Amino acid sequence: MSPPPPPIVNTVNLVKIYQNGGVPVPAVRGVDLQVEAGQFVAVMGPSGSGKSTLVHMIGGLDARTSGEIWLDGRRADTLSESAWALLRRQKIGFVFQFFNLVANMTVADNVELPALLAGASPREARERREYLLGELGLADRADAAPAQLAGGEQQRVALARALANRPSLLLADEPTGNLDSRNTRDVLRLLSEVHRDGQTIIMVTHDARVASLADRVVSLLDGEIVDDGAVGPARRRPRATAGDVVELRG
Amino acid sequence: MRQSLLALLAKEPAHGYELKQALEQIFGSAYPSPNIGQIYVTLSRLEKDGLVRVVDVEQSNRPNKKVYYLTAAGREALDVWVDEPTEGPRVRDEFFMKLVLAPMTGIADRMALISRQRRHYLALMRDLNELAERTDQGNRVALLLIEGAMMHLQADLDWLERCQEDLS
Known part of the structure; x- marks a missing residue:
């Protein structure tokens, strides 16, 4: 039998300490986290608990203080900045709290660019873009400039861009922070779909609707993992109606 | 359920089965719809409290139909219910x-x-x-x-x- 594939993400005693005017401020304090291919992990916790720092380090956007990061079985924390950039382009999709869209490119070009950079043909990139924008209710915004979009629209474009090259790993930091409930529903549907197709996802979120889609919830407090486990199985109440749920909540 | 029946009767007089159908149509799956027995029990309590009045309407070849009307007292009870603020959810759980x-x-x-x-x-x-x-x-x-x-x-x-x- 061949050995099992390595986890997509493996952190070993990962630590981040910021310096604040000479005072060390620990943000992440010894995190061991393994994420298997295809898993959807929600990272929750109070603000300041180290969630964003953790995800930024896994994506190579923030340098670790100590510890190890392995991506797809390869040591990543020792890579140079340019090697990290290459790895990100090939393997990682990132949705930030702030959208970082390219201002002088259309929405369509913003979304297609990562796929083209990763070697997709123009046609593949266009079809993927059409699919993603369609799922997110943005098909008619393809030719707009990012500045013409509302915050919630920009956030959805950022998600489409992150998924454009079918990355091995999707990292997201509060990807529904600016969305109203209808747009959140579109995002939830797309995330469920790509997850069902095998997309690995690590997502920082306060939004319980999003977190409840995850296979696993990791809770951070003061830079440490205080809980890590599966979301309980949904109770089988196949004939339940909205009225029953409200009774349930008492 | 008392208040929802009063509210429906404020719109127009109706018999029990019509009230059941109206509740189902308005709320769909949002509130489990009461069975017809529960509706008649509630209506007879409302009648005893003087909030509704019942009139027998004759039908050919069928038993009389009971049609319920809202009384002035019923209207007042409904107004009180609608006007008063509703309790918020509990926090002391x-x-x-x-x-x-x-x-x-x-x-x-x-x-x-x-x-x-x-x-x-x-x-x-x-x-x-x-x-x-x-x-x-x-x-x-x-x-x-x-x-x-x-x-x-x-x-x-x-x-x-x-x-x-x-x-x-």
Whole structure:
């Protein structure tokens, strides 16, 4: 039998300490986290608990203080900045709290660019873009400039861009922070779909609707993992109606 | 159910079965619809309290139909109900009692309680997501009710996080 594939993400005693005017401020304090291919992990916790720092380090956007990061079985924390950039382009999709869209490119070009950079043909990139924008209710915004979009629209474009090259790993930091409930529903549907197709996802979120889609919830407090486990199985109440749920909540 | 029947009768007089149908049509799956027996029991109590009046309407070849009317007292009771503010949701729930009492007696660790409760809330949220998917998208009342339940659950989770920060 061949050995099992390595986890997509493996952190070993990962630590981040910021310096604040000479005072060390620990943000992440010894995190061991393994994420298997295809898993959807929600990272929750109070603000300041180290969630964003953790995800930024896994994506190579923030340098670790100590510890190890392995991506797809390869040591990543020792890579140079340019090697990290290459790895990100090939393997990682990132949705930030702030959208970082390219201002002088259309929405369509913003979304297609990562796929083209990763070697997709123009046609593949266009079809993927059409699919993603369609799922997110943005098909008619393809030719707009990012500045013409509302915050919630920009956030959805950022998600489409992150998924454009079918990355091995999707990292997201509060990807529904600016969305109203209808747009959140579109995002939830797309995330469920790509997850069902095998997309690995690590997502920082306060939004319980999003977190409840995850296979696993990791809770951070003061830079440490205080809980890590599966979301309980949904109770089988196949004939339940909205009225029953409200009774349930008492 | 008393108030919803009074409200329907304020619109027009009706018999029991019509009231049942109207409730089903308005609320869909948002509120489990009462059976016809429950409706007649409630109507006869309302009648005893003087809030509705019943009139027998003769029908050929069938037993008389009982048609219910709202009385002036019924109208007043309905106005009082509509005008008074409705209680907000409870915060002093059973989980909070566990959280405060358990560590004193050494029964359980607070962080373990919070973590378990968080997973439970998320499982409930998953139920609501599935329910929203299954619900007829034209049924605005049911969807709003589900959305309301989601928002309450989100608030419960946020509060759990506050407990975790302050009690750790």
